[in-house]
Amino acid sequence: MKTESRLEKVLASGALAVTSEVGPPRGALPEKVRQKATLIKDHVDGINVTDNQTAMVRMSSWAAGVIIKQMGLDPILQMVTRDRNRLAMQSDIIGAYSMGINTMMCLSGDHVKFGDHANANGVFDIDSVQLVQTVRRMRDEGKFQGGADIDTPPKMFIGAAANPFADPFELRVMRLAKKIKAGADFIQTQCIFNLDKFEKYMEMMCDRGLDQQVHLLAGITPMKSVGMARYMKNKVPGMDVPDDVIKRMAGVSKEEQPEEGIRIAIESIQRLKEVKGVHGFHIMAIEWEEKVPQIVEKAGLFPRPVL
Amino acid sequence: MENFEPEIVAFCCHYCAYTAADMAGSKRISYPPNVKIIRVPCTGKVDAIHMMKAFEKGADGVYVAGCLEGDCHFKNGNTRAGYRVAYVQKILEELGWEKDRLAMITMSAGMGERFARTAREFTEKIKELGPSPIKQFNTDTHQQAAG
Amino acid sequence: MITAEQKPLKEIIEYISPYNRILLVGCNECVTVCAAGGRKEVGLLASALHLNCLKQGKTIEIKELTLERQCDPEYVEELVSEIGRVDAIVSMACGCGVQSVAARYKETPVFPAVNTKFMGASVAQGIWEERCxxxxxxxxxxxxxxxxxxxxxxxxxxxxxxxxxxxxxxxxxxxxxxxxxxxxxxxxxxxxxxxxxxxxxxxxxxxxxxxxxxxxxxxxxx
Known part of the structure; x- marks a missing residue:
């Protein structure tokens, strides 16, 4: 084991892992964090805590992560390179690790243009691949990015994101390989709606033997309505929602659409469980955390392994 | 301002509007004497500074009259002139002037009647807008002094 | 090259409102190529400033000058004979030019008439994109x-x-x-x-x- 991470242990055991996420509140509301975490705590192995997602200011991911840690749960600290330079990121990593956080996700982050501080300057001192590399060297070599030794290095289990659907498709597996080379231990993917395309991606990944080098968790998002499906198809950059999924959502009454969205999510998990290289699922139920237990249970992923 | 007679400068392309003006003359179609024609080899030759200088020197209205779309003798001089007119209109607006004091107009060499009508209509429009802001100031102070 | 765009007239007018004699200085390099502050734009801006003053019944003296290169002390020196005769300088060069003029003529206020944008290349007539x-x-x-x-x-x-x-x-x-x-x-x-x-x-x-x-x-x- 490289770390004390619960997620690492579950993945090492060969079981399919389950993670989900909590978006911190836009205010000093620790209770909100606890509420959201409580909804999913028995059904996941790790809880991603998003970092100013969609470039909107929220409670910092490490502070919300500490709240979750204090509940005896396992936060996965998300960190975007948009808001901090390498000094700030490394100090936050040490700080988070000192508070018991041992798993993290390295991301570039949405452009500030999309958020409520569009006039801010994006930092992007380093990119997500370089952040993975930095965290890995901190852990394995005990070195800061600047080269100095760390007295008691943080031992983080390192995650990175992959979007199998963004352009250009042929580059996506190479990009994954690059993140693995940089030191990613696990990967969480973008929401998967186009299962055929995703399976093709996994095939390309396995052909290169990358499934032996990294744990990939497939991203699942239940859709609440056909409106949300259309929005994701047309408005969210790099999202691939096939027409037949939209047709299926539109084929049922408005009241039944949430249920249909959950059914699609469950069916997707059941199909992807069989795909070589898929080592677990990352369920992103956007402002719909209460549905995570139901999805996990119906997909046959419950109970979670006890370590 | 009932007896206001505007001064209007019309930059006319040699190949169309200028010839049209000539035709209006020979056909004895009258148009207001307010319009002072400046012949140019192509409206593409009319620069922003020419339009600005016309206003600076006291013109109440300025228009650029070129060939019909696609008929420019030099391919696209009239299109360029159109862009420049729009550019100067923007400057006028920034200065708080009415942008309608400046216009781009197109016609062919045979349209003597259209030339005359355009000259009449533009003169009417400028009459409605009143004297150039430069002169308005002079008149205001003059009236104040008289009052 | 360095690209620039003229500032809103309102801002320029505000800068120069306390002054009557203006030296308006263009630059023959980058800002000429991107049509923001060359000889032609100096003429246009002078004309616009005149129009603005005439509208208020005032007059303003504007001396138009375009230097070969405003970011080079050699050329900036050429302004020396004008300096005593003006109340303020308006520069249409990039930020480098404005500062070269300001550094040389410490007693005369210098105002920028353009916003310096980026190092770019022309991708089509009238279109520039950032490249460096x-x-x-x-x-x-x-x-x-x-x-x-x-x-x-x-x-x-x-x-x-x-x-x-x-x-x-x-x-x-x-x-x-x-x-x-x-x-x-x-x-x-x-x-x-x-x-x-x-x-x-x-x-x-x-x-x-x-x-x-x-x-x-x-x-x-x-």
Missing amino acids: KGCGDCMLGITGGICPVARCSKHLLNGPCGGTSYGMCEISPDVECAWCLIWERLKALGMEKRYEEIMEAKDWRPAGGGGPRKIIREDLSL
Whole structure:
């Protein structure tokens, strides 16, 4: 084991892992964090805590992560390179690790243009691949990015994101390989709606033997309505929602659409469980955390392994 | 301002509007004497500074009259002139002037009647807008002094 | 070259409102090419300022001058004979030119008439796009001749991010994804393998992170 991470242990055991996420509140509301975490705590192995997602200011991911840690749960600290330079990121990593956080996700982050501080300057001192590399060297070599030794290095289990659907498709597996080379231990993917395309991606990944080098968790998002499906198809950059999924959502009454969205999510998990290289699922139920237990249970992923 | 007679400068392309003006003359179609024609080899030759200088020197209205779309003798001089007119209109607006004091107009060499009508209509429009802001100031102070 | 755009007239008018005699100085270099502050634009701006004053029944004296290069002390010196006769200088050069004039003529206020934008290239008549951030450590040799620092919205050195659609950047369908361009070019050159080499975290010192930059060429100094 490289770390004390619960997620690492579950993945090492060969079981399919389950993670989900909590978006911190836009205010000093620790209770909100606890509420959201409580909804999913028995059904996941790790809880991603998003970092100013969609470039909107929220409670910092490490502070919300500490709240979750204090509940005896396992936060996965998300960190975007948009808001901090390498000094700030490394100090936050040490700080988070000192508070018991041992798993993290390295991301570039949405452009500030999309958020409520569009006039801010994006930092992007380093990119997500370089952040993975930095965290890995901190852990394995005990070195800061600047080269100095760390007295008691943080031992983080390192995650990175992959979007199998963004352009250009042929580059996506190479990009994954690059993140693995940089030191990613696990990967969480973008929401998967186009299962055929995703399976093709996994095939390309396995052909290169990358499934032996990294744990990939497939991203699942239940859709609440056909409106949300259309929005994701047309408005969210790099999202691939096939027409037949939209047709299926539109084929049922408005009241039944949430249920249909959950059914699609469950069916997707059941199909992807069989795909070589898929080592677990990352369920992103956007402002719909209460549905995570139901999805996990119906997909046959419950109970979670006890370590 | 009932007896206001505007001064209007019309930059006319040699190949169309200028010839049209000539035709209006020979056909004895009258148009207001307010319009002072400046012949140019192509409206593409009319620069922003020419339009600005016309206003600076006291013109109440300025228009650029070129060939019909696609008929420019030099391919696209009239299109360029159109862009420049729009550019100067923007400057006028920034200065708080009415942008309608400046216009781009197109016609062919045979349209003597259209030339005359355009000259009449533009003169009417400028009459409605009143004297150039430069002169308005002079008149205001003059009236104040008289009052 | 350095690109620029004229400031809103309102701002320029406000700067010069206390003054009656203005020296309006253009530059024959970059700002002439991007039609922001060359001889022609000096004439247009002077005319607009005159129109504005005439409207208020005032007059203003504007001396128009366009220097060969406003960022060079040799040429800035040419203004010396005008300085005593004006109340203020309005410069239509880039920020470098404005500062060269301000540094030389300390007693006369200098105002910028343009916003200096970026180092760019002309992609079509009347259209300029950013191409270089002046990072001081050019990596075009390994990125297929396309700069990720200047052209990727997140200046990712190991892109593309997950926001690309149809070869365009997530920030706008009008902005090309630099990494898609790099990838296409590497493919065309048969250098796909290069993509998987990790580019290390950039040293931003040559880019300005180390403070204001300077070049000293002793072989050229007098």
